[in-house]
Amino acid sequence: xxxxxxxxxxxxxxxxxxxxxxxxxxxxxxxxxxxxxxxxxxxxxxxxxxxxxxxxxxxxxxxxxxxxxxxxxxxxxxxxxxxxxxxxxxxxxxxxxxxxxxxxxxxxxxxxxxxxxxxxxxxxxxxxxxxxxxxxxxxxxxxxxxxxxxxxx
Numbered sequence: 001x002x003x004x005x006x007x008x009x010x011x012x013x014x015x016x017x018x019x020x021x022x023x024x025x026x027x028x029x030x031x032x033x034x035x036x037x038x039x040x041x042x043x044x045x046x047x048x049x050x051x052x053x054x055x056x057x058x059x060x061x062x063x064x065x066x067x068x069x070x071x072x073x074x075x076x077x078x079x080x081x082x083x084x085x086x087x088x089x090x091x092x093x094x095x096x097x098x099x100x101x102x103x104x105x106x107x108x109x110x111x112x113x114x115x116x117x118x119x120x121x122x123x124x125x126x127x128x129x130x131x132x133x134x135x136x137x138x139x140x141x142x143x144x145x146x147x148x149x150x151x152x153x
Contacts (some may be wrong), residue, residue, distance in 0.1 A: 010044050019105055019130050026066060027064060028042075029123075029130060033124060035104055035105050035110070040100045041065055041101045043061060043098075045057065046096065048099070064101075064144050068133070071133060077105055077132045080108045084104075
């Protein structure tokens with residue numbers, strides 16, 4: 001899909017601040033974030049809507065969303081929770097024709113800031129934001145490593 005901006009991001013021919021990538025999915029910062037750390041996860045294989053998405057790939061997408069939401073609690077962003085949102089089709093406000101899962105960090109008491117962010121959609125400093133998310137992923141990996149399990153009481 002040469003026209004698809006998300007396919008170009010996956011291929012590395014369009015700019016993006018990537019925070020995670022594996023064989024099935026690619027995660028990068030939203031260029032119009034609702035909150036700092038708002039990340040998009042896309043399947044590497046193009047699928048316009050859920051009808052086009054293989055169930056296994058959907059599982060990969062949500063598995064990664066789950067992992068990133070957990071990582072956001074551990075990195076420098078220190079979120080208290082996250083919204084995982086998938087808009088399927090233009091009727092559901094999907095604006096890019098490539099399936100993508102939004103992971104939006106949330107904090108207790110952020111309703112006004114969240115509403116303002118939803119309206120303004122202004123970027124935050126991407127390099128430090130991506131570094132904070134990657135630090136959360138590293139912390140999450142350390143928690144689940146065999147050596148970490150042996151030190152927990």
